[in-house]
Amino acid sequence: MDYQYVAYNNDKKLIKGKLVAPSEERAVAQMVTLGYQVISIKPLSSIRKITKSLDISFTSQVKPKEVIMFSRQLAILLESGIDIVTAIDLFKSQATNKVFKKMLEELVADLRAGNSFSTALGKFPKIFSTMYCRTIAAGEQSGNLDTVLKRMAEYMERTASAAKKVKGALTYPTIVIAVSVVVVAILVFFVMPTFTSLYDSLGAKMPTITKILMDSAKWAAHYGVYILLVLAGAVIGTVLYIRTPTGRTNWDRLMLRLPVIGPIVQLNELSRCCRTIAMLIKVGLPLPDILTMCIQSSGNKIMVQSLSDLKQDMLNGEGLAAPMSKRPIFLPLMVQMAAVGEKTGNLANTLTTVADSYETDSDDKTMTATGLLQPALTIGMAVVVGFIVVAMISAMYGVYGQLGN
Numbered sequence: 001m002d003y004q005y006v007a008y009n010n011d012k013k014l015i016k017g018k019l020v021a022p023s024e025e026r027a028v029a030q031m032v033t034l035g036y037q038v039i040s041i042k043p044l045s046s047i048r049k050i051t052k053s054l055d056i057s058f059t060s061q062v063k064p065k066e067v068i069m070f071s072r073q074l075a076i077l078l079e080s081g082i083d084i085v086t087a088i089d090l091f092k093s094q095a096t097n098k099v100f101k102k103m104l105e106e107l108v109a110d111l112r113a114g115n116s117f118s119t120a121l122g123k124f125p126k127i128f129s130t131m132y133c134r135t136i137a138a139g140e141q142s143g144n145l146d147t148v149l150k151r152m153a154e155y156m157e158r159t160a161s162a163a164k165k166v167k168g169a170l171t172y173p174t175i176v177i178a179v180s181v182v183v184v185a186i187l188v189f190f191v192m193p194t195f196t197s198l199y200d201s202l203g204a205k206m207p208t209i210t211k212i213l214m215d216s217a218k219w220a221a222h223y224g225v226y227i228l229l230v231l232a233g234a235v236i237g238t239v240l241y242i243r244t245p246t247g248r249t250n251w252d253r254l255m256l257r258l259p260v261i262g263p264i265v266q267l268n269e270l271s272r273c274c275r276t277i278a279m280l281i282k283v284g285l286p287l288p289d290i291l292t293m294c295i296q297s298s299g300n301k302i303m304v305q306s307l308s309d310l311k312q313d314m315l316n317g318e319g320l321a322a323p324m325s326k327r328p329i330f331l332p333l334m335v336q337m338a339a340v341g342e343k344t345g346n347l348a349n350t351l352t353t354v355a356d357s358y359e360t361d362s363d364d365k366t367m368t369a370t371g372l373l374q375p376a377l378t379i380g381m382a383v384v385v386g387f388i389v390v391a392m393i394s395a396m397y398g399v400y401g402q403l404g405n
Helices: 024-033 044-061 064-079 084-094 098-112 117-121 130-142 145-202 208-242 245-257 261-283 287-297 301-318 321-325 332-344 347-404
Strands: 002-008 014-020 037-043
Touching: 002 024, 014 024, 014 098, 024 037, 064 084, 064 145, 084 098, 098 117, 117 130, 130 145, 130 261, 130 287, 145 208, 145 261, 145 347, 208 245, 208 347, 245 261, 245 301, 261 287, 261 301, 261 347, 287 301, 301 321, 321 332, 332 347
Parallel strands: none
Antiparallel strands: 002 014, 002 037
């Protein structure tokens, strides 16, 4: 059985490592024979179970900004000449997130046991992506780990910033739609029935607009539960369909073809792809591996398929720009700059320029779309509420007129 130990060696230094022994007693005996003072020794299987349970808990408790901060600060410490174990120990002492702190303890233990930094990070795939681990491995091999950590921090920061901008742009329209639905629901299910009962008791003849509104309110009140069930069923059915391979492909194709949203989605996907390729080229990874990571990091199935075909054509000797030009998802600027980068041997910088351009274009389109959507939603809400108010006021005047006669 494999055991992991913590002990003092002959020089009274704390060491950690692994050994194979038939039992824990025999493992301790081996350590004593070597002159080590054993502090603790545990079966490796139990340690793996602990690591696995920690990995599950990390999913929702470690935020991307913590990984960004970790990468940036670790790079600074390494630049200053501090070894990686001491640097992580220093970062661990300042960590406020208990789960993240436990993960750092596991990293330190693995490093002291002789594992590489990238291998230790690979035990936490839900925090550190495959691309992150591969990039760190390349940095370890080239001796530029601090530089690679900085680039990863900048890359993750850019990606998080783009997602935050989209989320922020959609916040106001979502709030307006939610408020509109609540206001209309209150008017239809609580206010309208009161007026309807009053007018029915008076036996007054209602204007056509008011009659239509009241009949609609009665119908909604009577069949409202069924309508909600149908809508809920439609939403659940759509979500389940999207989770299927065919459904996800069709959904992603639809997102790219929508009039306003489609260009924004396409620009975001292309800017992320360009920035990933540029960053990984600077790190020193080969282009086929880079495209594999782009495929793994993309969330759009159409983009995944296009990148997979692009990789295959590139492996067949067609280069990068030529296969791009065959596929409409890759916009002309990206194709032209990729061709220039291939000719000049400066592909990383040219694609970084494309990524910056697409991000700016995406931000402009997003702001324009939300700028048009906000007044449209406000006007729509005003029209619906205004229609209800006018219908009720005209009915009140009609009742007063009939009572006066």
